[in-house]
Amino acid sequence: MFSKIQSACNLGRLAEALKLLSSNPTRLDPSLYLKILQLCIDKKAKKQGHLIHTHLITNGFGSDLHLNTKLIIFYVKVGDVIAARNVFDGMPERSVVSWTAMVSGYSQNGRFEKAFVLFSDMRHCGVKANQFTYGSALRACTSLRCLDMGIQVQGCIQKGRFVENLFVKSALVDFHSKCGKMEDASYLFGTMMERDVVSWNAMIGGYAVQGFADDSFCMFRSMLRGGLVPDCYTLGSVLRASAEGGGLIIANQIHGIITQLGYGSYDIVTGLLINAYAKNGSLRSAKDLRKGMLKKDLFSSTALITGYAHEGIYSVDALDLFKEMNQMNIGMDDVILCSMLNICANLASFALGTQIHAFALKYQPSYDVAMGNALIDMYAKSGEIEDAKRAFDEMEEKNVISWTSLISGYAKHGHTGLTAEGCECFNNMVNKYNISPELSIILACIYGYMSLGKEAASNLFNMQPENSVNYVVLASIYSAAGLWDDAWKIRKLMEERSTKKNAGYSFFQATKKSIPLLQAS
CATH class of the missing domain: 1.25.40 (Serine Threonine Protein Phosphatase 5, Tetratricopeptide repeat)
Structure with missing residues (x-):
């Protein structure tokens, strides 16, 4: 019977193995239960795994360390962390693997705070963590974006023997980069004797998310020169960087790499490529890519x-x-x-x-x-x-854009008798809600209704008397209204207060040189 069940497990025949198990009245060897549970894990067979759990308790295996650890792993795999914790709490003894399975289970199922608390309990119980425990604890801190918790885990790592472990160090680089500490991530990355795709992805993705597109591309080029093959996560990160400031040429180059590596059929990669093309103004390419998507x-x-x-x-x-x-x-x-x-x-x-x-x-x-x-x-x-x-x-x-949009609307339609409403709205914005107006409101009023524009500009002028732009805008409004004396007075006041506006520059192409033209304020 033992050999038949073992053969069924080796062939992946879970139903057959369970049928043989139910027809066998004798107590089986624990190694056979481990094989059946592993098959339940591989197939995510929750109902069948629960039956095995019941069978183990019935046959007196409720205290077996290895079987209970395997049960924790099984319940974590099928997403039942409560059942996994019940098994964990009922264990008379636990190994580092048992603790790690539970910490990892919480982390994998989004219970990040519980993962960190259990990791702390493990340390207090005197159990030494392994590389996978540290990896799971760091993943929890990374997902929570909790720098203090992660630094505590890092302190534990530096006291142990895993300080140079590739898996742990990659997790540390990922933690610092996702918490926005790119200098710390870069330092750790630089001290690594060996680097894998995960550590490169952490740096490339970190720079991309933080808005350092050039650094992200530079790291990507270094990765390629080092002979490592990027995966879909690498490509996703550089595509995000391209969308935020890389330009169309880089988007085209990344597209070529995607095609060469065979990632063109990955929907997430294609979606990010569409986004990169769209953000860089190549909407025809973006449209063609989306048209070719199966889903x-x-x-x-x-x-x-x-x-x-x-x-x-x-x-x-x-x-x-x-x-x-x-x-x-x-x-x-x-x-x-x-x-x-x-x-x-x-x-x-x-x-x-x-x-x-x-x-x-x-x-x-x-x-x-x-x-x-x-x-x-x-x-x-x-x-x-x-x-x-x-x-x-x-x-x-509401924010300043909300007020700006409404006031601009009143200004545009002021000729229909809505000027009073616009002025009231502006006064409420400034005096009642203490929101500083934007110059776009005032500039819109120049082309809308003049009295509203003057009131808006005067308010901003009084709120920010040191800002030279406010003087220029108010003078422009008076000039547009034909009030030349008032415009001249504002210009004079600007000179008396020594408020200077930097002149703008424009360029035109003459032969092979770009010649700057000084533009009056």
């Missing part, structure tokens, strides 16, 4: 629509893509809806804007600040100032 997901669709909105000249393409997403039930998120509202605002299309607003209410009944701002801007630019005010009033939280 069109939300991320790739969001990247393309955001690109359309940013460029401002692909309204029809954006609307077609939005309709396609709705027909395919891809789903919507706030980024897509805000982008579509921005497109409607640029088109000044009230009809389309209200339809997108309906979608927004369907998918997100309580929208955030970004969505509220997009709605205000869309309605204001469509000439529906009452709807813009209604969207403004419904916002639980």
